[in-house]
Amino acid sequence: xxxxxxxxKMVRGLGPVHAIFASARHLYAxxxxxxPLLLTLGVATMVLAPSTALADGRTDYLIRLLSTSDTxxxxxxxxxxxxxxxxxxxxVTALSQALGDAHPAVRTAAAASLQRLADPSALGALRAxxxxxxxxxxxxxxxxxxxxxxxxxxxxxxxxxxxxxxxxTAPPAAAGPAVYYVGVGTPGSRxxxxxxxxxxxxxxxxxxxxxxxxxxxxxxxxxxxxxxTRTIRQRHLAGYFVxxxxxxxxxxxxxxxxxxxxxxGTYPGRDMRAxxxxxxTVQGGGGASDRRVAIEAAxxxxxxxxxxALAASGGSASR
Numbered sequence: 001x002x003x004x005x006x007x008x009k010m011v012r013g014l015g016p017v018h019a020i021f022a023s024a025r026h027l028y029a030x031x032x033x034x035x036p037l038l039l040t041l042g043v044a045t046m047v048l049a050p051s052t053a054l055a056d057g058r059t060d061y062l063i064r065l066l067s068t069s070d071t072x073x074x075x076x077x078x079x080x081x082x083x084x085x086x087x088x089x090x091x092v093t094a095l096s097q098a099l100g101d102a103h104p105a106v107r108t109a110a111a112a113s114l115q116r117l118a119d120p121s122a123l124g125a126l127r128a129x130x131x132x133x134x135x136x137x138x139x140x141x142x143x144x145x146x147x148x149x150x151x152x153x154x155x156x157x158x159x160x161x162x163x164x165x166x167x168x169t170a171p172p173a174a175a176g177p178a179v180y181y182v183g184v185g186t187p188g189s190r191x192x193x194x195x196x197x198x199x200x201x202x203x204x205x206x207x208x209x210x211x212x213x214x215x216x217x218x219x220x221x222x223x224x225x226x227x228x229t230r231t232i233r234q235r236h237l238a239g240y241f242v243x244x245x246x247x248x249x250x251x252x253x254x255x256x257x258x259x260x261x262x263x264x265g266t267y268p269g270r271d272m273r274a275x276x277x278x279x280x281t282v283q284g285g286g287g288a289s290d291r292r293v294a295i296e297a298a299x300x301x302x303x304x305x306x307x308x309a310l311a312a313s314g315g316s317a318s319r
Contacts, residue, residue: 083113104134128289278302
């Protein structure tokens with residue numbers, strides 16, 4: 001395949017592409033020493049303990065390269081580099097968005113990095129872009145989906161409770177010794193573009209995020225107040241309930257922006273103890289996959305403060 005050379009500013013002794021990377025290294029060194037950048041993809045606040053999250057300078061820089069560079073080689077290299085940064089939700093969001101890049105090399109690199117990170121939260125985006133006209137990108141997408149589906153299957157699943165007659169499910173095993181017994185409600189929204197399927201997917205996402213918090217035992221959906229009270233007393237746990245709402249989905253000049261709110265209340269009483277908020281902006285055309293990526297990123301940004309909210313409210317939780 002014939003590849004055209006990309007225009008770029010020349011540096012003595014270097015070609016255009018090498019000059020780009022030389023300039024990039026210089027800019028990165030300047031940024032990481034002088035000014036770590038604010039995390040702009042997702043922000044979270046909490047009534048109990050407001051905070052501003054700072055992103056690692058290198059991560060933010062790579063995400064900016066991936067989303068804004070005019071050179072596909074730079075974008076592809078940024079995608080590959082982001083695949084080595086684990087535990088950063090903004091990285092998964094950026095790579096998921098890059099699955100829709102105009103160049104197959106970038107799409108292939110993004111899929112390969114998502115496979116390496118093995119975060120099942122990217123499955124929705126991978127499935128949405130599962131059919132690619134480029135054979136290499138298609139293979140990378142298929143391999144990433146296979147890996148992430150295997151990881152998702154290996155995680156604890158909900159199983160029917162003994163004697164359950166209402167179709168409810170038992171909580172998965174808690175991460176670490178169980179301290180909290182947490183129910184999760186189906187998110188609500190008055191945004192016209194957010195349909196029932198989107199809310200169901202958001203509920204599943206919130207449940208996975210809550211279940212991953214250390215010390216949480218997830219309550220089954222549809223559990224009665226009596227059953228919840230009995231479990232809390234028998235296991236000596238603190239009961240909480242997590243409700244959420246998608247409050248805004250707006251396509252603006254900087255991309256698709258989603259804001260959410262999360263209310264942490266007692267369980268089964270539902271007395272409010274904390275309110276969390278989150279937001280995320282993704283670049284794209286505002287399609288279904290972009291909306292899902294943005295909603296999950298916004299929810300994840302709000303739920304980052306959930307462990308602190310549970311700990312701060314421990315003295316007043318239902319027991």
